[in-house]
Amino acid sequence: MTLFAARGLVKRFGGVSAVDGVDIDVADGEIHALIGPNGAGKSTLVNLISGLLRPDAGTLTLDGADLTRMRADRRVRAGLSRCFQVTSIFRDATVRDNLLLAVQAHAGGHFRCFGVRDAEPALREAAFGLARRVGLEADFDRVAGALPHGAQRKLDVALALAARPRLLLLDEPMAGMGPDESARMIELIAALRRDAAILLIEHDMDAVFQLADRVSVLVYGRVLAAGTPAAIKADPRVQSVYLGTEGER
Numbered sequence: 001m002t003l004f005a006a007r008g009l010v011k012r013f014g015g016v017s018a019v020d021g022v023d024i025d026v027a028d029g030e031i032h033a034l035i036g037p038n039g040a041g042k043s044t045l046v047n048l049i050s051g052l053l054r055p056d057a058g059t060l061t062l063d064g065a066d067l068t069r070m071r072a073d074r075r076v077r078a079g080l081s082r083c084f085q086v087t088s089i090f091r092d093a094t095v096r097d098n099l100l101l102a103v104q105a106h107a108g109g110h111f112r113c114f115g116v117r118d119a120e121p122a123l124r125e126a127a128f129g130l131a132r133r134v135g136l137e138a139d140f141d142r143v144a145g146a147l148p149h150g151a152q153r154k155l156d157v158a159l160a161l162a163a164r165p166r167l168l169l170l171d172e173p174m175a176g177m178g179p180d181e182s183a184r185m186i187e188l189i190a191a192l193r194r195d196a197a198i199l200l201i202e203h204d205m206d207a208v209f210q211l212a213d214r215v216s217v218l219v220y221g222r223v224l225a226a227g228t229p230a231a232i233k234a235d236p237r238v239q240s241v242y243l244g245t246e247g248e249r
């Protein structure tokens, strides 16, 4: 059942252990949220998982494959996609062209069976299917940079889905959104569990407690507690960490 496992992950920056012996499991079909106060090590952990940073110790496996020393692009091919907070979008290109590029980049041999003449419609169909998956079909011909922030985040999610991931890493998908956009993103993420398991890093506690099957709480680079949202909410250690810090964002 375990799809993804981090074991004993350590990352030090000089004297600071930003990540200090972290274990995290994500099961097939699960939404696992990672929360923690500012400076807890969440970004460092995400960078270790996606391959932007190398750990000083520990291992990462996805569906039995050892990712620990794999390059970031290889990890994508192994089934791990990360949303990059809209930085992966070509702002001057249309939604269609952004998605076509992503579909083509990840297609490999997938569309070869259609032959050269039929490959283009198949690619276009796949691109439109991704737009539909995230609710951007009406914006298919719009320039990405002109879309509202929430729609750009959806496009970013669609670009990550183009790799047909087993595990989707969502790094603060609700950041910078108003309540309406957040509500729509929560609906989208809930629906995405059919496509991939999700590791969700998010400051919006309402979103976390609505979406997550399990929550891990990171504090000073260590997992302080892990469990169901109800257990995490009731945990006095978690409550004491969040007293006075939850309202900061």
Ligand SMILES: Nc1ncnc2c1ncn2[C@@H]1O[C@H](COP(=O)(O)OP(=O)(O)OP(=O)(O)O)[C@@H](O)[C@H]1O
Binding pocket: 013, 016, 017, 018, 036, 037, 038, 039, 040, 041, 042, 043, 044, 045
């Ligand atoms: N490149 C770096 N060089 C030195 N120290 C770093 C570096 N990156 C992170 N740190 C330190 O590691 C610790 C964890 O930082 P990290 O950014 O991973 O936390 P975070 O939980 O993502 O915080 P936030 O919620 O504020 O984004 C902090 O003490 C931070 O100062």
